[in-house]
Amino acid sequence: MTVFAPAQKLAAYAALSANEVRAVTALSEGRPQTYSVGADIVSEGQQLSTTFMILQGWAMRYKVLRDGRRQILSFLVAGDMCDPYCFLLHQADHSIAAVTDVVTTTVSRGAMEDIVLGNPGLAKAMWVDALVTASIQREWCVSIGQRSAFERLSHLFCEIYARLEVVGLAKGGRCAFPVNQYELADATGMTAVHVNRVLQDLRKRGLIELQRPDLFIPDLPRLQAAALFDPQYLHPKPRDPQSEGDHL
Amino acid sequence: MTVFAPAQKLAAYAALSANEVRAVTALSEGRPQTYSVGADIVSEGQQLSTTFMILQGWAMRYKVLRDGRRQILSFLVAGDMCDPYCFLLHQADHSIAAVTDVVTTTVSRGAMEDIVLGNPGLAKAMWVDALVTASIQREWCVSIGQRSAFERLSHLFCEIYARLEVVGLAKGGRCAFPVNQYELADATGMTAVHVNRVLQDLRKRGLIELQRPDLFIPDLPRLQAAALFDPQYLHPKPRDPQSEGDHL
DNA sequence: CGGCTCTTTGACTGAACTCAATAGTCGTGG
DNA sequence: CCACGACTATTGAGTTCAGTCAAAGAGCCG
Numbered sequence: 001m002t003v004f005a006p007a008q009k010l011a012a013y014a015a016l017s018a019n020e021v022r023a024v025t026a027l028s029e030g031r032p033q034t035y036s037v038g039a040d041i042v043s044e045g046q047q048l049s050t051t052f053m054i055l056q057g058w059a060m061r062y063k064v065l066r067d068g069r070r071q072i073l074s075f076l077v078a079g080d081m082c083d084p085y086c087f088l089l090h091q092a093d094h095s096i097a098a099v100t101d102v103v104t105t106t107v108s109r110g111a112m113e114d115i116v117l118g119n120p121g122l123a124k125a126m127w128v129d130a131l132v133t134a135s136i137q138r139e140w141c142v143s144i145g146q147r148s149a150f151e152r153l154s155h156l157f158c159e160i161y162a163r164l165e166v167v168g169l170a171k172g173g174r175c176a177f178p179v180n181q182y183e184l185a186d187a188t189g190m191t192a193v194h195v196n197r198v199l200q201d202l203r204k205r206g207l208i209e210l211q212r213p214d215l216f217i218p219d220l221p222r223l224q225a226a227a228l229f230d231p232q233y234l235h236p237k238p239r240d241p242q243s244e245g246d247h248l
Numbered sequence: 249m250t251v252f253a254p255a256q257k258l259a260a261y262a263a264l265s266a267n268e269v270r271a272v273t274a275l276s277e278g279r280p281q282t283y284s285v286g287a288d289i290v291s292e293g294q295q296l297s298t299t300f301m302i303l304q305g306w307a308m309r310y311k312v313l314r315d316g317r318r319q320i321l322s323f324l325v326a327g328d329m330c331d332p333y334c335f336l337l338h339q340a341d342h343s344i345a346a347v348t349d350v351v352t353t354t355v356s357r358g359a360m361e362d363i364v365l366g367n368p369g370l371a372k373a374m375w376v377d378a379l380v381t382a383s384i385q386r387e388w389c390v391s392i393g394q395r396s397a398f399e400r401l402s403h404l405f406c407e408i409y410a411r412l413e414v415v416g417l418a419k420g421g422r423c424a425f426p427v428n429q430y431e432l433a434d435a436t437g438m439t440a441v442h443v444n445r446v447l448q449d450l451r452k453r454g455l456i457e458l459q460r461p462d463l464f465i466p467d468l469p470r471l472q473a474a475a476l477f478d479p480q481y482l483h484p485k486p487r488d489p490q491s492e493g494d495h496l
Numbered sequence: 497c498g499g500c501t502c503t504t505t506g507a508c509t510g511a512a513c514t515c516a517a518t519a520g521t522c523g524t525g526g
Numbered sequence: 527c528c529a530c531g532a533c534t535a536t537t538g539a540g541t542t543c544a545g546t547c548a549a550a551g552a553g554c555c556g
Contacts, residue, residue: 065476085372088376088379089376090483093483124336128333128337135341138385141321141388141389147313189392228314232339235338235341
Protein backbone atom coordinates (compact mmCIF):
# COMPACT_ATOMS: atom_id res chain seq x y z
CA MET A 1 0.00 0.00 0.00
CA THR A 2 1.86 3.07 -1.16
CA VAL A 3 -0.90 5.61 -0.51
CA PHE A 4 -2.58 5.97 2.87
CA ALA A 5 -5.80 4.07 2.29
CA PRO A 6 -8.22 6.41 4.12
CA ALA A 7 -6.90 9.37 2.15
CA GLN A 8 -7.21 7.39 -1.06
CA LYS A 9 -10.80 6.58 -0.26
CA LEU A 10 -11.79 10.13 0.67
CA ALA A 11 -10.11 11.38 -2.49
CA ALA A 12 -12.35 9.04 -4.45
CA TYR A 13 -15.36 11.16 -3.56
CA ALA A 14 -14.00 14.61 -4.12
CA ALA A 15 -10.74 16.31 -4.87
CA LEU A 16 -8.66 16.80 -1.75
CA SER A 17 -5.90 19.38 -1.62
CA ALA A 18 -2.40 18.15 -0.89
CA ASN A 19 -2.83 19.84 2.46
CA GLU A 20 -5.95 17.88 3.22
CA VAL A 21 -4.36 14.61 2.19
CA ARG A 22 -1.54 15.42 4.58
CA ALA A 23 -4.04 16.17 7.34
CA VAL A 24 -5.84 12.87 6.96
CA THR A 25 -2.60 11.00 6.81
CA ALA A 26 -1.51 12.76 9.98
CA LEU A 27 -4.46 11.22 11.77
CA SER A 28 -2.63 7.93 11.66
CA GLU A 29 0.28 9.22 13.72
CA GLY A 30 -0.76 6.92 16.55
CA ARG A 31 0.77 3.46 16.88
CA PRO A 32 -1.14 1.06 14.67
CA GLN A 33 -3.29 -1.44 16.53
CA THR A 34 -3.72 -5.05 15.48
CA TYR A 35 -6.62 -7.41 16.11
CA SER A 36 -6.72 -11.07 15.26
CA VAL A 37 -9.52 -12.95 13.53
CA GLY A 38 -12.71 -12.86 15.52
CA ALA A 39 -11.66 -10.20 17.99
CA ASP A 40 -14.06 -7.37 18.73
CA ILE A 41 -12.71 -3.95 17.84
CA VAL A 42 -15.80 -2.25 19.23
CA SER A 43 -18.44 -3.91 21.39
CA GLU A 44 -22.05 -2.86 21.55
CA GLY A 45 -22.74 -0.83 24.67
CA GLN A 46 -19.13 0.26 24.98
CA GLN A 47 -18.41 3.91 25.63
CA LEU A 48 -16.08 5.33 23.00
CA SER A 49 -13.61 8.18 23.31
CA THR A 50 -11.78 7.51 20.06
CA THR A 51 -12.52 6.28 16.61
CA PHE A 52 -10.39 4.31 14.15
CA MET A 53 -9.61 3.58 10.53
CA ILE A 54 -8.83 0.27 8.92
CA LEU A 55 -5.39 0.09 7.35
CA GLN A 56 -5.29 -3.61 6.53
CA GLY A 57 -7.61 -6.57 6.68
CA TRP A 58 -11.38 -6.88 6.87
CA ALA A 59 -13.78 -6.13 9.68
CA MET A 60 -17.54 -6.31 10.00
CA ARG A 61 -20.20 -4.36 11.79
CA TYR A 62 -22.81 -6.58 13.40
CA LYS A 63 -25.57 -6.77 15.95
CA VAL A 64 -26.69 -9.77 17.96
CA LEU A 65 -30.22 -10.25 19.27
CA ARG A 66 -30.85 -11.49 22.80
CA ASP A 67 -31.48 -14.99 21.50
CA GLY A 68 -28.25 -15.13 19.53
CA ARG A 69 -29.38 -14.32 16.02
CA ARG A 70 -26.67 -12.23 14.40
CA GLN A 71 -27.00 -9.74 11.58
CA ILE A 72 -23.87 -8.55 9.85
CA LEU A 73 -24.46 -4.96 8.78
CA SER A 74 -21.49 -4.20 6.59
CA PHE A 75 -17.93 -5.07 5.90
CA LEU A 76 -15.09 -2.62 6.51
CA VAL A 77 -12.00 -2.78 4.36
CA ALA A 78 -8.79 -0.80 4.07
CA GLY A 79 -9.52 2.90 4.10
CA ASP A 80 -12.83 2.59 5.91
CA MET A 81 -13.47 4.52 9.08
CA CYS A 82 -15.66 3.68 11.94
CA ASP A 83 -17.97 6.68 12.16
CA PRO A 84 -15.67 9.68 12.47
CA TYR A 85 -17.78 11.11 15.27
CA CYS A 86 -18.93 7.97 16.98
CA PHE A 87 -17.64 9.30 20.30
CA LEU A 88 -20.44 11.84 20.28
CA LEU A 89 -22.83 9.07 21.26
CA HIS A 90 -23.00 7.75 24.78
CA GLN A 91 -22.41 4.20 23.74
CA ALA A 92 -21.84 2.05 20.69
CA ASP A 93 -25.09 0.77 19.19
CA HIS A 94 -23.42 -2.13 17.38
CA SER A 95 -20.23 -4.12 17.45
CA ILE A 96 -17.31 -4.31 15.05
CA ALA A 97 -15.20 -7.43 14.80
CA ALA A 98 -12.16 -8.53 12.83
CA VAL A 99 -13.01 -10.86 9.93
CA THR A 100 -9.33 -11.39 9.19
CA ASP A 101 -6.38 -10.12 11.14
CA VAL A 102 -6.82 -6.38 11.09
CA VAL A 103 -4.54 -3.38 11.45
CA THR A 104 -6.16 -0.12 12.51
CA THR A 105 -5.04 3.30 13.48
CA THR A 106 -6.73 4.95 16.42
CA VAL A 107 -7.87 8.54 16.13
CA SER A 108 -8.51 10.48 19.28
CA ARG A 109 -11.47 12.76 19.66
CA GLY A 110 -9.20 15.76 19.93
CA ALA A 111 -7.25 14.91 16.79
CA MET A 112 -10.43 14.45 14.82
CA GLU A 113 -11.94 17.70 16.02
CA ASP A 114 -8.76 19.72 15.45
CA ILE A 115 -8.23 18.42 11.98
CA VAL A 116 -11.78 18.93 10.90
CA LEU A 117 -12.00 22.43 12.37
CA GLY A 118 -8.88 23.48 10.52
CA ASN A 119 -9.98 21.93 7.22
CA PRO A 120 -13.51 22.72 6.11
CA GLY A 121 -12.81 20.64 3.00
CA LEU A 122 -12.02 17.65 5.15
CA ALA A 123 -15.08 18.21 7.28
CA LYS A 124 -17.12 17.96 4.12
CA ALA A 125 -15.24 14.89 3.00
CA MET A 126 -16.17 13.27 6.31
CA TRP A 127 -19.80 14.11 5.68
CA VAL A 128 -19.63 12.70 2.19
CA ASP A 129 -18.10 9.54 3.56
CA ALA A 130 -20.88 9.27 6.12
CA LEU A 131 -23.50 9.85 3.45
CA VAL A 132 -22.04 7.14 1.24
CA THR A 133 -21.82 4.76 4.19
CA ALA A 134 -25.49 5.42 4.87
CA SER A 135 -26.29 4.82 1.22
CA ILE A 136 -24.54 1.45 1.37
CA GLN A 137 -26.52 0.52 4.46
CA ARG A 138 -29.74 1.41 2.66
CA GLU A 139 -28.73 -0.72 -0.29
CA TRP A 140 -28.27 -3.64 2.11
CA CYS A 141 -31.85 -3.10 3.23
CA VAL A 142 -32.92 -3.22 -0.40
CA SER A 143 -30.96 -6.41 -0.91
CA ILE A 144 -32.23 -8.21 2.14
CA GLY A 145 -35.77 -6.96 1.70
CA GLN A 146 -36.26 -7.32 -2.03
CA ARG A 147 -33.54 -9.25 -3.79
CA SER A 148 -33.62 -13.04 -4.11
CA ALA A 149 -30.91 -15.07 -2.43
CA PHE A 150 -29.13 -15.35 -5.75
CA GLU A 151 -29.26 -11.62 -6.43
CA ARG A 152 -28.29 -10.82 -2.88
CA LEU A 153 -25.03 -12.71 -2.96
CA SER A 154 -24.26 -11.42 -6.44
CA HIS A 155 -24.88 -7.89 -5.25
CA LEU A 156 -22.59 -8.26 -2.29
CA PHE A 157 -19.76 -9.43 -4.54
CA CYS A 158 -20.33 -6.45 -6.82
CA GLU A 159 -20.31 -4.01 -3.92
CA ILE A 160 -17.15 -5.36 -2.39
CA TYR A 161 -15.37 -5.47 -5.71
CA ALA A 162 -16.28 -1.85 -6.43
CA ARG A 163 -15.18 -0.67 -3.00
CA LEU A 164 -11.90 -2.53 -3.12
CA GLU A 165 -11.20 -1.16 -6.56
CA VAL A 166 -11.32 2.38 -5.17
CA VAL A 167 -8.47 1.64 -2.78
CA GLY A 168 -6.51 -0.34 -5.36
CA LEU A 169 -7.21 -3.75 -3.89
CA ALA A 170 -9.25 -5.13 -6.79
CA LYS A 171 -8.19 -5.35 -10.37
CA GLY A 172 -8.88 -7.51 -13.41
CA GLY A 173 -11.87 -9.13 -11.75
CA ARG A 174 -9.77 -10.36 -8.85
CA CYS A 175 -9.93 -9.38 -5.22
CA ALA A 176 -9.84 -10.84 -1.73
CA PHE A 177 -12.97 -12.25 -0.18
CA PRO A 178 -12.13 -13.80 3.17
CA VAL A 179 -15.69 -14.17 4.42
CA ASN A 180 -16.88 -17.66 5.32
CA GLN A 181 -20.30 -19.04 4.54
CA TYR A 182 -21.65 -18.53 8.05
CA GLU A 183 -20.75 -14.87 7.87
CA LEU A 184 -22.13 -14.63 4.37
CA ALA A 185 -25.34 -16.11 5.71
CA ASP A 186 -25.61 -13.60 8.55
CA ALA A 187 -24.80 -10.74 6.19
CA THR A 188 -27.52 -11.64 3.72
CA GLY A 189 -30.20 -12.90 6.09
CA MET A 190 -30.02 -16.48 4.86
CA THR A 191 -28.74 -19.73 6.35
CA ALA A 192 -25.29 -21.10 5.70
CA VAL A 193 -26.75 -24.15 3.99
CA HIS A 194 -28.63 -22.03 1.55
CA VAL A 195 -25.62 -19.77 0.97
CA ASN A 196 -23.69 -22.86 0.04
CA ARG A 197 -26.27 -23.94 -2.50
CA VAL A 198 -26.57 -20.52 -4.07
CA LEU A 199 -22.80 -20.17 -4.28
CA GLN A 200 -22.66 -23.44 -6.16
CA ASP A 201 -25.26 -22.12 -8.53
CA LEU A 202 -23.27 -18.94 -9.06
CA ARG A 203 -20.19 -21.01 -9.80
CA LYS A 204 -22.05 -23.32 -12.14
CA ARG A 205 -23.24 -20.34 -14.12
CA GLY A 206 -19.72 -19.01 -14.37
CA LEU A 207 -20.54 -15.81 -12.51
CA ILE A 208 -17.90 -16.17 -9.83
CA GLU A 209 -14.93 -18.27 -8.89
CA LEU A 210 -14.62 -18.20 -5.14
CA GLN A 211 -11.82 -20.07 -3.43
CA ARG A 212 -11.55 -18.44 -0.05
CA PRO A 213 -9.96 -16.02 0.34
CA ASP A 214 -9.76 -15.32 -3.40
CA LEU A 215 -12.61 -14.08 -5.52
CA PHE A 216 -12.53 -13.91 -9.29
CA ILE A 217 -15.33 -12.35 -11.30
CA PRO A 218 -14.87 -13.43 -14.92
CA ASP A 219 -17.50 -11.11 -16.34
CA LEU A 220 -18.33 -8.20 -14.08
CA PRO A 221 -21.09 -6.69 -16.24
CA ARG A 222 -22.86 -10.04 -16.30
CA LEU A 223 -22.66 -10.40 -12.52
CA GLN A 224 -23.85 -6.83 -12.09
CA ALA A 225 -26.82 -7.51 -14.34
CA ALA A 226 -27.69 -10.63 -12.37
CA ALA A 227 -27.52 -8.62 -9.15
CA LEU A 228 -29.47 -5.61 -10.43
CA PHE A 229 -26.37 -3.71 -9.34
CA ASP A 230 -26.24 -0.01 -10.08
CA PRO A 231 -22.97 1.53 -8.86
CA GLN A 232 -24.57 4.93 -8.50
CA TYR A 233 -25.35 4.33 -4.84
CA LEU A 234 -21.63 4.24 -4.09
CA HIS A 235 -21.30 7.77 -5.44
CA PRO A 236 -18.18 7.17 -7.46
CA LYS A 237 -16.31 10.29 -8.46
CA PRO A 238 -17.44 11.31 -11.94
CA ARG A 239 -14.81 10.27 -14.45
CA ASP A 240 -12.29 13.02 -14.82
CA PRO A 241 -10.45 12.60 -18.14
CA GLN A 242 -7.61 14.86 -16.92
CA SER A 243 -6.46 12.94 -13.92
CA GLU A 244 -7.07 9.31 -14.71
CA GLY A 245 -6.09 7.67 -17.93
CA ASP A 246 -6.43 4.15 -16.65
CA HIS A 247 -9.89 3.49 -17.98
CA LEU A 248 -9.92 2.73 -21.70
CA MET B 249 -47.14 22.08 17.66
CA THR B 250 -45.88 24.74 20.00
CA VAL B 251 -42.18 23.95 19.71
CA PHE B 252 -40.38 23.78 16.37
CA ALA B 253 -40.22 20.04 15.81
CA PRO B 254 -36.66 19.78 14.42
CA ALA B 255 -35.32 21.72 17.39
CA GLN B 256 -37.30 19.52 19.74
CA LYS B 257 -35.83 16.43 18.15
CA LEU B 258 -32.23 17.67 18.21
CA ALA B 259 -32.68 18.69 21.82
CA ALA B 260 -33.67 15.12 22.60
CA TYR B 261 -30.11 13.98 21.90
CA ALA B 262 -28.17 16.65 23.72
CA ALA B 263 -28.74 19.90 25.47
CA LEU B 264 -28.98 22.79 23.02
CA SER B 265 -28.40 26.35 24.16
CA ALA B 266 -31.24 28.80 23.67
CA ASN B 267 -29.07 30.30 20.98
CA GLU B 268 -28.80 27.04 19.15
CA VAL B 269 -32.49 26.40 19.37
CA ARG B 270 -33.02 29.82 17.85
CA ALA B 271 -30.55 29.03 15.09
CA VAL B 272 -32.29 25.80 14.12
CA THR B 273 -35.64 27.46 14.24
CA ALA B 274 -34.30 30.20 12.00
CA LEU B 275 -33.63 27.58 9.35
CA SER B 276 -37.34 27.43 8.75
CA GLU B 277 -37.57 31.06 7.72
CA GLY B 278 -38.37 29.97 4.17
CA ARG B 279 -41.97 29.54 3.07
CA PRO B 280 -43.20 26.09 4.07
CA GLN B 281 -43.71 23.68 1.19
CA THR B 282 -46.58 21.23 1.00
CA TYR B 283 -46.77 17.90 -0.79
CA SER B 284 -49.83 15.74 -1.14
CA VAL B 285 -50.08 12.01 -0.55
CA GLY B 286 -47.90 10.05 -2.90
CA ALA B 287 -45.93 12.98 -4.25
CA ASP B 288 -42.16 12.66 -4.47
CA ILE B 289 -40.29 15.18 -2.36
CA VAL B 290 -36.95 13.92 -3.66
CA SER B 291 -36.48 11.62 -6.63
CA GLU B 292 -33.58 9.25 -7.07
CA GLY B 293 -31.04 10.65 -9.48
CA GLN B 294 -32.10 14.21 -8.83
CA GLN B 295 -29.45 16.82 -8.21
CA LEU B 296 -30.00 18.60 -4.92
CA SER B 297 -29.01 22.10 -3.92
CA THR B 298 -31.12 22.29 -0.80
CA THR B 299 -32.28 20.01 1.95
CA PHE B 300 -35.47 20.03 4.00
CA MET B 301 -37.10 19.20 7.30
CA ILE B 302 -40.51 17.71 7.94
CA LEU B 303 -42.83 19.94 9.92
CA GLN B 304 -46.03 17.93 9.57
CA GLY B 305 -47.12 14.64 8.12
CA TRP B 306 -45.25 11.48 7.24
CA ALA B 307 -42.83 10.74 4.44
CA MET B 308 -40.81 7.69 3.46
CA ARG B 309 -37.45 7.04 1.94
CA TYR B 310 -37.53 4.30 -0.68
CA LYS B 311 -35.73 2.75 -3.61
CA VAL B 312 -37.20 0.97 -6.59
CA LEU B 313 -35.42 -1.75 -8.54
CA ARG B 314 -35.50 -1.81 -12.33
CA ASP B 315 -38.22 -4.44 -12.28
CA GLY B 316 -40.46 -2.48 -9.94
CA ARG B 317 -39.73 -4.08 -6.58
CA ARG B 318 -39.80 -1.33 -3.98
CA GLN B 319 -38.06 -1.22 -0.62
CA ILE B 320 -39.13 1.39 1.87
CA LEU B 321 -36.07 2.36 3.88
CA SER B 322 -37.46 4.49 6.66
CA PHE B 323 -40.29 6.75 7.63
CA LEU B 324 -39.77 10.43 8.27
CA VAL B 325 -41.98 12.22 10.74
CA ALA B 326 -42.21 15.73 12.15
CA GLY B 327 -38.78 16.98 13.15
CA ASP B 328 -36.89 14.68 10.80
CA MET B 329 -34.44 16.09 8.33
CA CYS B 330 -33.43 14.75 5.02
CA ASP B 331 -29.64 14.44 5.33
CA PRO B 332 -28.46 17.89 6.36
CA TYR B 333 -25.65 17.75 3.81
CA CYS B 334 -27.27 15.76 1.04
CA PHE B 335 -26.35 18.49 -1.44
CA LEU B 336 -22.73 17.46 -1.11
CA LEU B 337 -23.50 14.42 -3.26
CA HIS B 338 -23.89 14.74 -6.99
CA GLN B 339 -27.28 13.11 -7.00
CA ALA B 340 -29.85 11.59 -4.71
CA ASP B 341 -29.34 7.86 -4.24
CA HIS B 342 -32.91 7.23 -3.15
CA SER B 343 -36.31 8.86 -3.31
CA ILE B 344 -38.47 10.40 -0.62
CA ALA B 345 -42.23 10.50 -0.99
CA ALA B 346 -45.14 11.82 1.03
CA VAL B 347 -47.05 9.10 2.89
CA THR B 348 -49.64 11.60 4.03
CA ASP B 349 -49.94 15.23 3.07
CA VAL B 350 -46.66 16.72 4.20
CA VAL B 351 -45.44 20.17 5.17
CA THR B 352 -41.71 20.78 4.90
CA THR B 353 -39.38 23.68 5.24
CA THR B 354 -36.64 24.03 2.69
CA VAL B 355 -33.12 24.79 3.88
CA SER B 356 -30.66 26.19 1.40
CA ARG B 357 -27.09 25.03 1.26
CA GLY B 358 -25.89 28.46 2.32
CA ALA B 359 -28.20 28.67 5.31
CA MET B 360 -27.12 25.24 6.49
CA GLU B 361 -23.44 26.01 6.12
CA ASP B 362 -23.69 29.41 7.81
CA ILE B 363 -25.62 28.15 10.75
CA VAL B 364 -23.40 25.20 11.32
CA LEU B 365 -20.18 27.21 10.99
CA GLY B 366 -21.41 29.68 13.56
CA ASN B 367 -22.57 26.99 16.00
CA PRO B 368 -20.15 24.18 16.68
CA GLY B 369 -22.74 22.75 19.06
CA LEU B 370 -25.24 22.58 16.26
CA ALA B 371 -22.73 21.01 13.93
CA LYS B 372 -22.32 18.26 16.48
CA ALA B 373 -26.05 17.94 16.90
CA MET B 374 -26.29 17.39 13.15
CA TRP B 375 -23.68 14.66 13.40
CA VAL B 376 -25.50 13.02 16.26
CA ASP B 377 -28.70 13.12 14.26
CA ALA B 378 -26.94 11.51 11.31
CA LEU B 379 -25.45 8.84 13.57
CA VAL B 380 -28.83 8.02 15.04
CA THR B 381 -30.40 7.92 11.60
CA ALA B 382 -27.70 5.47 10.54
CA SER B 383 -28.34 3.41 13.64
CA ILE B 384 -32.02 3.21 12.77
CA GLN B 385 -31.17 2.07 9.27
CA ARG B 386 -28.95 -0.65 10.69
CA GLU B 387 -31.74 -1.79 12.97
CA TRP B 388 -33.97 -2.12 9.90
CA CYS B 389 -31.35 -4.43 8.42
CA VAL B 390 -31.46 -6.47 11.61
CA SER B 391 -35.23 -6.61 11.44
CA ILE B 392 -35.48 -7.60 7.82
CA GLY B 393 -32.57 -10.00 8.03
CA GLN B 394 -33.21 -11.72 11.34
CA ARG B 395 -36.58 -10.98 12.85
CA SER B 396 -39.65 -13.00 11.98
CA ALA B 397 -42.54 -11.32 10.23
CA PHE B 398 -44.31 -11.01 13.55
CA GLU B 399 -41.33 -9.47 15.31
CA ARG B 400 -40.62 -7.22 12.37
CA LEU B 401 -44.00 -5.52 12.42
CA SER B 402 -43.96 -5.30 16.20
CA HIS B 403 -40.55 -3.70 16.07
CA LEU B 404 -41.63 -1.12 13.55
CA PHE B 405 -44.53 -0.09 15.77
CA CYS B 406 -42.18 0.23 18.73
CA GLU B 407 -39.72 2.34 16.77
CA ILE B 408 -42.32 4.71 15.42
CA TYR B 409 -43.95 5.09 18.80
CA ALA B 410 -40.63 5.93 20.43
CA ARG B 411 -39.71 8.45 17.77
CA LEU B 412 -43.07 10.16 17.85
CA GLU B 413 -42.93 10.36 21.62
CA VAL B 414 -39.76 12.45 21.38
CA VAL B 415 -41.55 15.12 19.38
CA GLY B 416 -44.66 14.95 21.51
CA LEU B 417 -46.81 13.13 18.97
CA ALA B 418 -47.29 9.92 20.93
CA LYS B 419 -48.67 9.57 24.41
CA GLY B 420 -50.54 7.03 26.48
CA GLY B 421 -49.91 4.29 23.92
CA ARG B 422 -51.59 6.27 21.15
CA CYS B 423 -50.09 7.73 18.02
CA ALA B 424 -50.74 8.14 14.33
CA PHE B 425 -49.89 5.36 11.93
CA PRO B 426 -51.05 6.31 8.46
CA VAL B 427 -49.14 3.60 6.57
CA ASN B 428 -51.17 1.21 4.46
CA GLN B 429 -50.51 -2.50 4.20
CA TYR B 430 -48.75 -2.30 0.84
CA GLU B 431 -46.32 0.20 2.31
CA LEU B 432 -45.94 -1.86 5.44
CA ALA B 433 -45.13 -4.82 3.20
CA ASP B 434 -42.46 -2.93 1.26
CA ALA B 435 -40.99 -1.57 4.46
CA THR B 436 -40.61 -4.98 6.07
CA GLY B 437 -39.76 -7.07 3.02
CA MET B 438 -42.97 -9.07 3.10
CA THR B 439 -46.08 -9.18 0.94
CA ALA B 440 -49.23 -7.22 1.68
CA VAL B 441 -51.19 -10.45 2.11
CA HIS B 442 -48.82 -11.67 4.74
CA VAL B 443 -48.75 -8.30 6.47
CA ASN B 444 -52.50 -8.52 6.71
CA ARG B 445 -52.39 -11.94 8.32
CA VAL B 446 -49.69 -10.97 10.80
CA LEU B 447 -51.54 -7.79 11.73
CA GLN B 448 -54.59 -9.86 12.52
CA ASP B 449 -52.48 -12.05 14.71
CA LEU B 450 -51.07 -9.00 16.52
CA ARG B 451 -54.60 -7.76 17.08
CA LYS B 452 -55.85 -11.13 18.26
CA ARG B 453 -53.10 -11.23 20.83
CA GLY B 454 -54.01 -7.78 22.06
CA LEU B 455 -50.62 -6.30 21.17
CA ILE B 456 -51.95 -3.51 18.97
CA GLU B 457 -55.13 -1.85 17.93
CA LEU B 458 -54.64 -0.42 14.49
CA GLN B 459 -57.43 1.44 12.77
CA ARG B 460 -55.68 3.48 10.18
CA PRO B 461 -54.53 6.11 10.79
CA ASP B 462 -54.71 5.48 14.54
CA LEU B 463 -52.47 3.13 16.44
CA PHE B 464 -53.01 2.15 20.04
CA ILE B 465 -50.53 0.03 21.94
CA PRO B 466 -52.28 -1.25 25.08
CA ASP B 467 -49.14 -2.68 26.68
CA LEU B 468 -45.92 -1.22 25.33
CA PRO B 469 -43.53 -3.38 27.36
CA ARG B 470 -45.29 -6.49 26.10
CA LEU B 471 -45.05 -5.35 22.49
CA GLN B 472 -41.40 -4.43 22.98
CA ALA B 473 -40.69 -7.86 24.38
CA ALA B 474 -42.41 -9.52 21.43
CA ALA B 475 -40.32 -7.41 19.05
CA LEU B 476 -37.00 -7.89 20.83
CA PHE B 477 -37.01 -4.10 20.92
CA ASP B 478 -34.19 -2.40 22.77
CA PRO B 479 -34.56 1.42 22.64
CA GLN B 480 -30.85 1.90 23.08
CA TYR B 481 -30.27 2.09 19.34
CA LEU B 482 -32.32 5.29 19.22
CA HIS B 483 -29.86 6.90 21.63
CA PRO B 484 -32.41 8.53 23.86
CA LYS B 485 -31.08 11.28 26.07
CA PRO B 486 -30.24 9.80 29.44
CA ARG B 487 -33.00 10.65 31.90
CA ASP B 488 -32.25 13.95 33.55
CA PRO B 489 -34.22 14.20 36.80
CA GLN B 490 -33.74 18.00 36.86
CA SER B 491 -35.42 18.91 33.63
CA GLU B 492 -38.17 16.38 33.10
CA GLY B 493 -40.66 15.36 35.70
CA ASP B 494 -43.09 13.77 33.31
CA HIS B 495 -42.03 10.18 33.80
CA LEU B 496 -43.54 8.48 36.83
C1' DC C 497 -74.68 4.48 -7.52
C1' DG C 498 -70.35 3.42 -9.44
C1' DG C 499 -65.39 3.66 -8.98
C1' DC C 500 -61.37 3.82 -6.35
C1' DT C 501 -58.38 2.38 -2.69
C1' DC C 502 -57.51 -0.63 0.79
C1' DT C 503 -58.34 -4.83 3.52
C1' DT C 504 -59.53 -9.51 4.03
C1' DT C 505 -59.97 -14.44 2.80
C1' DG C 506 -58.95 -19.00 0.56
C1' DA C 507 -56.33 -22.42 -1.85
C1' DC C 508 -52.10 -23.63 -3.68
C1' DT C 509 -46.97 -23.20 -4.38
C1' DG C 510 -42.32 -22.67 -3.60
C1' DA C 511 -38.02 -20.59 -1.84
C1' DA C 512 -35.55 -21.06 1.94
C1' DC C 513 -35.07 -23.35 6.53
C1' DT C 514 -34.15 -27.35 9.70
C1' DC C 515 -31.94 -31.28 11.03
C1' DA C 516 -28.46 -34.44 10.37
C1' DA C 517 -24.69 -36.42 8.47
C1' DT C 518 -20.57 -36.58 5.62
C1' DA C 519 -16.29 -34.68 3.62
C1' DG C 520 -12.38 -31.58 3.02
C1' DT C 521 -8.52 -28.50 5.04
C1' DC C 522 -5.28 -27.07 8.03
C1' DG C 523 -2.34 -26.74 11.97
C1' DT C 524 -0.59 -29.14 16.11
C1' DG C 525 1.51 -32.54 18.59
C1' DG C 526 2.99 -37.23 19.31
C1' DC D 527 4.39 -38.91 9.01
C1' DC D 528 0.07 -39.65 10.69
C1' DA D 529 -3.66 -38.94 14.14
C1' DC D 530 -6.50 -35.60 16.06
C1' DG D 531 -9.43 -31.72 16.67
C1' DA D 532 -11.32 -27.36 15.01
C1' DC D 533 -13.29 -25.21 11.50
C1' DT D 534 -15.52 -24.93 7.11
C1' DA D 535 -17.89 -26.71 3.14
C1' DT D 536 -21.10 -29.91 1.07
C1' DT D 537 -25.09 -33.05 0.55
C1' DG D 538 -29.74 -35.14 1.43
C1' DA D 539 -34.43 -35.37 3.03
C1' DG D 540 -38.30 -33.42 4.97
C1' DT D 541 -40.72 -29.09 6.58
C1' DT D 542 -42.53 -24.48 6.89
C1' DC D 543 -42.99 -19.75 6.54
C1' DA D 544 -44.18 -16.69 3.46
C1' DG D 545 -45.33 -15.88 -1.41
C1' DT D 546 -48.65 -16.21 -5.46
C1' DC D 547 -52.91 -15.94 -7.58
C1' DA D 548 -57.53 -14.82 -7.43
C1' DA D 549 -61.55 -13.06 -5.65
C1' DA D 550 -64.62 -10.94 -2.41
C1' DG D 551 -65.71 -7.27 1.08
C1' DA D 552 -65.39 -2.43 3.18
C1' DG D 553 -65.02 2.29 3.25
C1' DC D 554 -64.96 6.61 1.04
C1' DC D 555 -65.99 10.13 -2.36
C1' DG D 556 -67.84 12.56 -6.18
